[in-house]
Amino acid sequence: MPTPRTSVAFDVDAVRAAFPALQQTVYDELPLIYLDNAATAQKPRVVLDRMAHYYAVENSNIHRGVHFLSQQATDAYEQARQTVARFINAAHTHEVIFTRGTTEAINLIASSYGKTQVSAGDELVVSALEHHSNLVPWQMLCEEVGATLRIIPIHDDGSLDLDAYRSLLSERTKLVAVNHISNALGTINPIAQIIADAHALEIPVLIDGAQAAPHAKIDVRALDADFYCFSSHKMFGPTGIGVLYGKEAWLNALPPYQGGGDMIEQVSFERSTYDSLPHKFEAGTPHIAGGLGLAAAIDFMESLGHDAIEAHEREVLAYATERIGNIEGVRLIGTAPQKASVVSFLVGDIHPYDAGTILDRLGIAVRTGHHCAQPLMDRLGIPGTVRASFALYNTRNDVDALADGILKVKQLFA
Amino acid sequence: MATPSIAERAQDVVEEFALFDDWMGKYEYLIDLGKDVPAIDDSFKTPDYRIHGCQSQVWLRAEEQDGRVYFFADSDALITKGLISLLVRVFTGQPASDIATAQLEFLDKIGLQDHLSATRKNGLAAMVKRMKQYALLFSATVRN
Structure with missing residues (x-):
């Protein structure tokens, strides 16, 4: 009897291994947590x-x-x-x-x-x-x-x-x-x-x-x-x-x-x-x-499959939205019902640049500022946000690192 | 007592930062220093006094008295405010001509160079440039 075909599971570790840039450390041997994918994504070896x-x-x-x-x-x-x-x-x-x-x-x-x-x-x-x-x-x-x-x-x-x-x-x-x-x-x-x-x-x-x-x-x-x-x-x-x-x-x-x-x-x-x-x-x-x-x-x-990529990204986004959104003092900016792979936020009244600078020092690459959308920031009445943007190679671990980083930021600017 | 020179003040800053052996301590100190920067009056927080090239807002103005330049500044981001406080501390009350020609290697020596390099979007280069412009303006005025 033939075995029923199932879709190949999304193996995020194997996916990460395909990206040389994700294997590096920054500053004092900190593993790079790359969450600036909306700015540009890393390149797999095949490219x-x-x-x-x-x-x-x-x-x-x-x-x-x-x-x-x-x-x-x-x-x-x-x-x-x-x-x-x-x-x-x-x-x-x-x-x-x-x-x-x-x-x-x-x-x-x-x-x-x-x-x-x-x-x-x-x-x-x-x-x-x-x-x-x-x-x-x-x-x-x-x-x-x-x-x-x-x-x-x-x-x-x-x-x-x-x-x-x-x-x-x-x-x-x-x-x-x-x-x-x-x-x-x-x-x-x-x-x-x-x-x-x-x-x-x-x-x-x-x-x-x-x-x-x-x-x-x-x-x-x-x-x-x-x-x-x-x-x-x-x-x-x-x-x-x-x-x-x-x-x-x-x-x-x-x-x-x-x-x-x-x-x-x-x-x-x-x-x-x-x-x-x-x-x-x-x-x-x-x-x-x-x-x-x-x-x-x-x-x-x-080769990874669109459905598999979307399912993985949806899961990471849901986890990030909950994990980051539940940190006391964090305000998520942009909570539309249909969203993709971006968590934009403010930490209390800490300036996005201050938060981004400390996150960077922890090895976490995020984007801060107006994200080339100044009129939008004006409309929302904020100077900018901290933006974590995810790609198919990001994991719950990356989200956890970001959450820990935000706690450090809060501690430093308390 | 003579006013310490730009180089002497810069050396003080380098020695203070050397007391911290981790980056977190250095940042905490930088943020603390920002609280001591001579505040710019809110009425000067206008586009004329705004420094562009920073991810945060920075305002800077200067006054001249007897050939010496005094700086007042503010920023809505605390790290940026700390950075500008270092510059203000080293420059304020110095002869305009000294400011205009000052070298600022001390910024590379305090152990935060990853974040203090001129290509960072912290606007440090723009701040230094504006302070030197003030100094040049005042030294020209004094000569006339």
């Missing part, structure tokens, strides 16, 4: 090896060379694009544009979409939860063309006020741009609903998925997102590369972002014609090793 192999053996420029190495590198880079397309369930591989990261992806749309689709009197809608990278490019666009930025307010728990959102939408709205998951508070936004509401009025939607890519299953087709952006370095891949997904029809309609090599079809001194997707939006030699590293990171995550 480092993939990039080293490219530079050692495969290095050559892509898309133009006739020689063996160039052809091989081109194939590998385009294979990486296919891996990304599969990862987000894009309908077409050429809907995946490689950028430097989420910030550049958003700036690309602010430029290419903004220049052609937004004019004086129009409105753009973002939320009060946005990272500066999904706020400032739109402010710059509004200033340039005379459009107005409208802000979706939040409830006190850090969830979006959807009624207010709907009331902001009108025939003047040219784009909605919101994050999938808040970097500062961890709120998971109901983006499927947000997209559906906007589409009912034929308004396109851009999703900043920087915080979602390492945690959630992304299905751009199920979401019906017009644009979806994320960064490699937050999902265990290298820095300097990220992704703009755009629906084929939009990407074909929009003008190029930057001019240069690799994005042209014909060039003369009178005029140039542009290459087809995705190359139209990828001027210059790209971060080839980065693309390969990102694909290796995706393969790594998929």
